[in-house]
Amino acid sequence: MQQHSDLAASLVRLPDADFYHLDDARLGALQEQMITMGRYEGMVIGMPAVADTARGETLPLLWAVRATNLRNWRVVGKRNSALVVSDLLTGKVSVQDAYFGPKKQNLRGMPMSAEGDPAARPAPRGATVSTRVLDVRGIVNLPWQPGRYAVTMLMHDWKSNTATVQLLRGGASVGDAALRALRWPDSEAAGLANKPAPPAEWQAKADALAGPGMVLELVPADGAGAPRSLLRGAARVALAPGNLAADGKGPVQAVLRITLLVASIDQAKPRKTELLVPVLGRAALKAGDVVPVAFEAQLEAALRETLPPATYQVYAVANDVVAGPLELAIAPSARPAQASP
Secondary structure, three states: OOOOOOHHHHHOOOHHHHHOOOOOOHHHHHHHHHHHHHHEEEEEEEEOOOEOOOOOOOOOEEEEEEHHHHHHHHHHHHHHHEEEEEEOOOOOEEEEOOOOOOOOOOOOOOOOOOOOOHHHHHOOEEEEEEEEEEHHHHHHHHOOOEEEEEEEEEEOOOOEEEEHHHHEEOOOOOHHHHHOOOOEHHHHOOOOOOOOOOOOHHHHHHHHOOOOOOEEEEEEOOOOOOOOOEEEEEEEEOOOOHHHEOOOOOEEEEEEEEEEEEEEOOOEEEEEEEEEEEEEEEOOOOOEEEEEEEEEEEHOOOOOOOOOOOEEEEEEEEEEEEEEEEEEEEEEOOOOOOOOO
């Protein structure tokens, strides 16, 4: 089971300039520190807090994983790792294979997850540490211009910490006029005002959250034997400039993008769909305001496909908040979900 460790996270928090000079000696020292961390299993990432696009062409991300040999057999990292990048100006989310990005995978000779007899593996309880430096810009084709992003790594049922970065250009950030241009047209935002809401108790759960965060639950869709594919969530999220309605004069003050990711074993890039959740009210909102929202979705209808029998891991992303995973097990005997009309 993945664990979270402040110590592990602290090992990848470096001065911004150091991320551009991570040689084998520095990575080896990090591996030596992590290998002595007792029973800790998990992964952590670190990256510069601020990067100037006028001074370099890459955005380095340090990725460290500590796992037992048994875990490495159950989930082959190279087949199951995805980089999730959330644009904190627009709320849009990009996801790519962490090893290959948009390029075709080359996994010749790489075993499948849980292939063969685990008992035949040497020292199944022994641990390994791996470290890599990735270029976020190259993996997700990041626009090389001022912006703000939140980055998280997924490895099937493991989730890293989330790191954020502000991109500048010659020391300058995004201008006010450009930020206003990202807002939702009021006519489009108003069209979401009557969108069906989840049960009232979920809005109450959102209101009760102490700070930014999200809780998720998978519930039976509609009767015995149906797959657990109805997802409900409650969240408190800081609004991005692009979440705001253009003039805020209608019933919808903002539109929150919630991206659902459904990961399956040995498919590095998860299935992805987006929900648009209206934020209703009369008081004007501004970027950075933390708002409570509740939402629900029938996953297969949202994905526009019937999920084949398998065990999936479900995540939800809203700006810099990443929730999950929740396990979704669909048995061969489960009745396929009915798509929404």
